[in-house]
Amino acid sequence: MLETLSQMGAGFINALTPINLLMMAGGVAMGIIIGCMPGLSAAMGVALMLPLTFTMKAETGLIVLGAIYCGAIFGGSISAILIHTPGTPASAATAIEGYQMTLRGQAGKALFTACYSSFWGGLLSCISLYFFAPLLAQLTLKFRSAEYFWLSIFGLTIIAGVSGKSIVKGLISGALGLLLSTIGLDPVTGAKRVMFGQAYFAEGINTTCALIGLFSMSQVFILAEKKIVKRARATKFTDKMSLTREERRTIRPTIVRSWLLGNIIGILPGAGAAIACFLGYNTSKQFSKNKQLFGKGSIEGVAGSEAANNAVTGGSLIPTLTLGIPGESVTAVLMGGLVIQGLAPGPELFGKYAPMTYTFFAGFVLVQFFMLGIGLLGCRGFAQISRLSDAILIPCVTVLCCVGSYAIHKNILDIVVMMTFGVIGYLMRKFDLNTAAVVLALILGPIGEKGLRNALKSSGGNPAILFSSVVCWVLIALCIVGILSPLFMGKLEKKATADAVADTGEDIDKLTEEDSV
Amino acid sequence: MKMKKTDIGVVAFMYLVCAYFYVQTVKFQADSQTYPMFTITLLFGLTTLYLLQMLVAAKKHGVESGVDTIFKDFQPLQFLVCLLGAIAYVVLMHYFGFYIATVIFMAAVLLYLRVPILHSVIAVAAILALVYFAFGKFLGVKLPVGVVIKMLR
Structure with a gap:
C-alpha cells in the first residue's frame, strides 16, 4: 500500500517535468483542434500523432496520446455548441442543449459548462483508474498460454461488435485482421509465411502504418467523396464565460452522476463516449428540478453530457492497460502506441514498469487541468478553427499521414502500406466492416498465436488444453457475452438517443451522422 | 432488413482472401501452418455465416442494390x-x-x-x-x- 502510494507520488514528480508539461499542453491543444473539427475524430487524431511519440520516452509519449484523447473528446463540444455540429459523436447530446443556449445568447456560459464538466468528469475518472487498474492487472498473473489465447479472442469479440451494424461483419473484420497478422516470418520458428515475395514484409505488417491508414487516410477518402460545403459560421459570443455560484451548485450532482455513469460505460468493453453522452444527458434530465428548461438550453443537460463523455476516458483505460482489451477505437489506437513502445498491457505495467505507468496516470490527471485552462482560454480561437474547410483538410491530413508513416522506419514502402490500408479502410467503412477490429487483431494476433502454439506445444498437440482451466472457461463465457453485447449496447444507445431527443424536436440523424470511427 | 447486393462483393472478397492465404499456407512447414489455418477457417466460417444471413434476408425481405445508400452524395x-x-x-x-x-x-x-x-x-x-x-x-x-x-x- 505504502509502496503504491510512493509510486503514485513519484509519478506526479516525474509528470511535472517541463517537457511533460509542454507535451500535455501541446497534446491537449492538438486534441481540441482535432475534436472541434467536424469530420475528424479522436481515434484519427491519436493515430495521426502516434509517430510523433516514437522518439519520446514511453511515459511522455503516452501522456501526449492521452492528452489528445481527452482534448478531442472535449473539443467536440465547441462546434456542437457554436455551430450545432458535434465535432465528435461523443458530443452529439451536448449539441441539443448547448446550441439552444447559444441561440439564447448564452454561448459563453454553455462553453464554460462544457469545459468545467469535462474537467470534473475526466478528473474523477482518474480515481477509478488509480484504484481498479492495478487490481485488475493482478488477475492476469493467473494467465498461461491457453488463457492468453482466449483473452485475445475475447478482445476481438468485444471490439468487433462495436460501432458496426452487423455483429457478423464485425467478427469478419476481426478474423481478417487476424489473418493479416500472420503475414511475415513465423514468430516461433522463423520460417517464411505469406510475404507477397517482398523481404519488407518479413516482420509482418507495420501496425502503425495500418493504424494511420485505417483511421486517418480512410477519413481523407471519406471527406473527398462528399461535396465540399461551407461550414456554418461559428456564433460570435459576447457573454462572459462563467457560471454563478448557484449554477455551479445546480450542476454539481449532475456531474457526479454523469461521472459514475461515464466511468462504468468506459470500463465496460464495447461501450464508448458516444453512448455515455446520451446516458449522461438523459440522467441529468431525469433528476433535474428544472425539467422545463430541457430542450430550451439547460446547463444541466450540457453538464450531464460532457461530464459523462470525459468520464469515459479514464474508465476505458482500465481494460486497455490491464487486460489489453480496448473498449473502443481510440483506446485501440492508444494500445497500439503502448505496444509500439515495447510495452505489454498487464501486471508488468504495475510491476516492472510501475514508474512509467504511474507517471502516465499522473500525467492523465494533469491533462485535465490543461484541458480546463486551454479550453477556457482558447474557446474563441478553436471555434474559428472548427470552420476549416474539408478542402483544406484533405491535402493537409494526406501529407501528415505520409510523413507520419515514413518517420517510423524512414522507408517509402511504409507510405505505400499506409495508403493501401487507407483504401482498405475506406472500403471497409463504406461496406460496414469494422476498421478498429482489424487494428486490434493486428495487435492481438501475435499474442493469440503465441498463446495457442505454446499451449498446444505443452500438451503435445492436444487442443483440450484450451479448455483445461476455470479461467479458460470464464474467458470463453466472456467471448460469448462479447459477441452478444452489441445487441444490448445497440439497444441501450438507441433508447438513450431516442429519450434524449424525445421532447426537443432535434434531428438525431443529423447530430449523430459524423462517423463514429 | 433487405439483402444488399453490394454485400455479395464483400463475401466474394473474403472468400478470395481465404483462398489466397490457403494456397500460400499449405506450402508452409507443418508447424507454421497451425495458426494461419485457424484464422483462415475462422474467416471462412464467419463469411459463410454472413452469406447464409444474406440468403435468409433475401428470402424474407427481398433484395436491394445498396449502391445508392453506400454511395449517397458520392462525388x-x-x-x-x-x-x-x-x-x-x-x-x-x-x-x-x-x-x-x-x-x-x-x-x-x-x-x-x-x-x-x-x-x-x-x-x-x-x-x-x-x-x-x-x-x-x-x-x-x-x-x-x-x-x-x-x-x-
Whole structure:
C-alpha cells in the first residue's frame, strides 16, 4: 500500500517535468483542434500523432496520446455548441442543449459548462483508474498460454461488435485482421509465411502504418467523396464565460452522476463516449428540478453530457492497460502506441514498469487541468478553427499521414502500406466492416498465436488444453457475452438517443451522422 | 432488413482472401501452418455465416442494390482526383523528395478544390513549417530527398 502510494507520488514528480508539461499542453491543444473539427475524430487524431511519440520516452509519449484523447473528446463540444455540429459523436447530446443556449445568447456560459464538466468528469475518472487498474492487472498473473489465447479472442469479440451494424461483419473484420497478422516470418520458428515475395514484409505488417491508414487516410477518402460545403459560421459570443455560484451548485450532482455513469460505460468493453453522452444527458434530465428548461438550453443537460463523455476516458483505460482489451477505437489506437513502445498491457505495467505507468496516470490527471485552462482560454480561437474547410483538410491530413508513416522506419514502402490500408479502410467503412477490429487483431494476433502454439506445444498437440482451466472457461463465457453485447449496447444507445431527443424536436440523424470511427 | 447486393462483393472478397492465404499456407512447414489455418477457417466460417444471413434476408425481405445508400452524395471526379493525387504524391516524393512533392500535391489539390489562393498559400506554408519543425527538427527525421534530386546533387 505504502509502496503504491510512493509510486503514485513519484509519478506526479516525474509528470511535472517541463517537457511533460509542454507535451500535455501541446497534446491537449492538438486534441481540441482535432475534436472541434467536424469530420475528424479522436481515434484519427491519436493515430495521426502516434509517430510523433516514437522518439519520446514511453511515459511522455503516452501522456501526449492521452492528452489528445481527452482534448478531442472535449473539443467536440465547441462546434456542437457554436455551430450545432458535434465535432465528435461523443458530443452529439451536448449539441441539443448547448446550441439552444447559444441561440439564447448564452454561448459563453454553455462553453464554460462544457469545459468545467469535462474537467470534473475526466478528473474523477482518474480515481477509478488509480484504484481498479492495478487490481485488475493482478488477475492476469493467473494467465498461461491457453488463457492468453482466449483473452485475445475475447478482445476481438468485444471490439468487433462495436460501432458496426452487423455483429457478423464485425467478427469478419476481426478474423481478417487476424489473418493479416500472420503475414511475415513465423514468430516461433522463423520460417517464411505469406510475404507477397517482398523481404519488407518479413516482420509482418507495420501496425502503425495500418493504424494511420485505417483511421486517418480512410477519413481523407471519406471527406473527398462528399461535396465540399461551407461550414456554418461559428456564433460570435459576447457573454462572459462563467457560471454563478448557484449554477455551479445546480450542476454539481449532475456531474457526479454523469461521472459514475461515464466511468462504468468506459470500463465496460464495447461501450464508448458516444453512448455515455446520451446516458449522461438523459440522467441529468431525469433528476433535474428544472425539467422545463430541457430542450430550451439547460446547463444541466450540457453538464450531464460532457461530464459523462470525459468520464469515459479514464474508465476505458482500465481494460486497455490491464487486460489489453480496448473498449473502443481510440483506446485501440492508444494500445497500439503502448505496444509500439515495447510495452505489454498487464501486471508488468504495475510491476516492472510501475514508474512509467504511474507517471502516465499522473500525467492523465494533469491533462485535465490543461484541458480546463486551454479550453477556457482558447474557446474563441478553436471555434474559428472548427470552420476549416474539408478542402483544406484533405491535402493537409494526406501529407501528415505520409510523413507520419515514413518517420517510423524512414522507408517509402511504409507510405505505400499506409495508403493501401487507407483504401482498405475506406472500403471497409463504406461496406460496414469494422476498421478498429482489424487494428486490434493486428495487435492481438501475435499474442493469440503465441498463446495457442505454446499451449498446444505443452500438451503435445492436444487442443483440450484450451479448455483445461476455470479461467479458460470464464474467458470463453466472456467471448460469448462479447459477441452478444452489441445487441444490448445497440439497444441501450438507441433508447438513450431516442429519450434524449424525445421532447426537443432535434434531428438525431443529423447530430449523430459524423462517423463514429 | 433487405439483402444488399453490394454485400455479395464483400463475401466474394473474403472468400478470395481465404483462398489466397490457403494456397500460400499449405506450402508452409507443418508447424507454421497451425495458426494461419485457424484464422483462415475462422474467416471462412464467419463469411459463410454472413452469406447464409444474406440468403435468409433475401428470402424474407427481398433484395436491394445498396449502391445508392453506400454511395449517397458520392462525388466521383473529386474522389478520383484526391485518390490519384495521393498516389501521385507518393510517386513524386520518391523522385523529387518530400518538399517539392508536397508543394505540387497540395497546390494541385487545393486548386482543384477551389480553395482561395491566399488560404492555399497559408495551408501549404503551415504544413511545410509543421513538418519541418516537428519531424525534421524535433524528431530528427530525414525526409525523402528524391532520386532525381540526389542525382542532380
